[in-house]
Amino acid sequence: MRGSCWWLKLNRRAEHKFRQLLISSVKSVKIKLLLCCCIAFTLFVLTGKASAFVVWSNQNPVFTPYSPSRKGYSIVMNTWKRYDLLKQSVKHYASCPRLESIHIVWSEPNPPSDFLLKFLHHVVQSNSKDGRHVKLKFDVNKEDSLNNRFKEIKDLETDAVFSIDDDVIFPCPSVEFAFDVWQSAPDTMVGFVPRAHWEHSSVGDGDKFQYGGWWSVWWTGTYSMVLSKAAFFHKKYFSLYTNEMPASIREYVTKKRNCEDIAMSFLVANATGAPPIWVKGRIFEIGSTGISSLGGHSERRTECVNRFAAEYGKMPLVYTSVKAVDSRNVWFW
Numbered sequence: 399m400r401g402s403c404w405w406l407k408l409n410r411r412a413e414h415k416f417r418q419l420l421i422s423s424v425k426s427v428k429i430k431l432l433l434c435c436c437i438a439f440t441l442f443v444l445t446g447k448a449s450a451f452v453v454w455s456n457q458n459p460v461f462t463p464y465s466p467s468r469k470g471y472s473i474v475m476n477t478w479k480r481y482d483l484l485k486q487s488v489k490h491y492a493s494c495p496r497l498e499s500i501h502i503v504w505s506e507p508n509p510p511s512d513f514l515l516k517f518l519h520h521v522v523q524s525n526s527k528d529g530r531h532v533k534l535k536f537d538v539n540k541e542d543s544l545n546n547r548f549k550e551i552k553d554l555e556t557d558a559v560f561s562i563d564d565d566v567i568f569p570c571p572s573v574e575f576a577f578d579v580w581q582s583a584p585d586t587m588v589g590f591v592p593r594a595h596w597e598h599s600s601v602g603d604g605d606k607f608q609y610g611g612w613w614s615v616w617w618t619g620t621y622s623m624v625l626s627k628a629a630f631f632h633k634k635y636f637s638l639y640t641n642e643m644p645a646s647i648r649e650y651v652t653k654k655r656n657c658e659d660i661a662m663s664f665l666v667a668n669a670t671g672a673p674p675i676w677v678k679g680r681i682f683e684i685g686s687t688g689i690s691s692l693g694g695h696s697e698r699r700t701e702c703v704n705r706f707a708a709e710y711g712k713m714p715l716v717y718t719s720v721k722a723v724d725s726r727n728v729w730f731w
């Protein structure tokens with residue numbers, strides 16, 4: 399009896415040990431399985447990401463948030479006796495994907511020469527990409543006035559106008575991005591060159607407002623205008639500028655040969671009650687003899703701001719510090 403009992407005990411012990419062995423081996427299998435799952439999952443995520451990345455980068459990098467049937471934009475370019483700059487600018491912009499037409503605002507006493515016309519038409523045709531046909535039109539004005547650049551254009555097919563000087567060049571991706579921003583806020587002026595008006599705390603006999611150039615905008619990060627030398631806006635503002643805005647402002651602009659861009663900023667701000675939008679973009683200045691490089695520029699601009707505020711009977715400009723940035727070009731989120 400004792401013997402069998404001992405044997406039984408031994409047997410139980412072995413069974414117990416065997417069970418323990420079994421359990422531990424099951425445990426290790428479980429851990430191994432878990433490890434495998436982890437590795438598989440990591441691999442899956444990595445390859446998934448990689449393949450998704452490949453798909454993304456294979457796609458056309460030009461992002462079109464709207465259906466392609468939607469109209470593009472027109473360029474309205476102000477120029478003055480700088481044919482080499484004009485040729486360079488027209489040649490560059492003709493290659494931008496969603497550009498429909500280029501309108502050149504011509505205010506010189508002599509109309510454009512046949513040679514220039516032929517040359518520009520040729521340049522536009524040879525630089526239009528993907529079989530598109532970008533139209534080129536000259537708007538010849540008799541009077542030499544800065545208001546000409548905001549005259550109504552009868553055959554303008556697009557709502558979006560990109561107003562530009564002939565001496566600044568923006569790469570097409572910058573222009574197209576600004577166009578995207580404009581499409582999400584079509585009443586707003588969307589541009590690359592921000593400026594501000596500063597209010598004096600001590601109001602004396604002199605000017606109440608001061609025009610703030612690039613440095614003050616850079617320092618404060620705040621602005622209230624974008625200049626029409628490089629800005630998108632709706633074509634309806636052409637007719638507002640020419641027909642609705644007080645004539646005294648247009649006369650002032652003609653007489654002083656300055657500030658048509660400030661006048662347009664006032665007009666849009668008064669119509670919308672909202673600030674413009676500054677878009678980040680690369681700028682290449684190809685000319686160096688603009689108005690802004692002449693002496694006394696800031697004083698004259700300050701005079702304009704005060705004059706226009708008096709005409710409106712208030713200050714319509716609104717401050718903002720918003721800047722639109724293409725998030726694909728931002729490295730760190």
Ligand SMILES: *[C@@H]1O[C@H](CO)[C@@H](O)[C@H](O)[C@H]1NC(C)=O
Pocket residue numbers: 642643644668669709710
């Ligand atoms: C400013 O906007 C108001 C309201 O839209 C309008 O009645 C007024 O005529 C505008 N002022 C000017 C000078 O355009």
